[in-house]
């Protein structure tokens with residue numbers, strides 16, 4: 212059996228939304244101390260919608276595929292939905308990850324949550340709207 216699903220390989224080879232948003236509304240960065248991989252997420256948010264999202268990932272194939280898939284899952288979605296994105300949902304959308312690679316998808320969930328947290332810090336009024 213192949214180690215990675217075709218979707219993982221596809222998103223690893225042709226990652227979607229790679230890059231930087233210079234005037235991002237929220238930026239989140241997380242790292243995994245054990246493997247040393249780092250993931251950074253940039254969000255452009257308008258009227259409570261994730262208009263654009265980009266990522267930079269310095270990490271393993273699963274981390275790159277997870278960030279790519281995670282950006283696809285939240286692009287164009289309300290912030291409230293992006294906040295609920297779980298690493299399980301990312302892994303499922305990739306048709307699964309090997310068990311010992313699940314932590315790579317956790318990076319994607321955490322990076323997005325950090326970026327949203329950063330967004331709320333910079334735009335406190337948005338948090339009230341969301342509540």
Ligand code: FES
Pocket residue numbers: 243246247248270271272273274312314315318
């Ligand atoms: Fe570190 Fe995958 S091995 S994120």
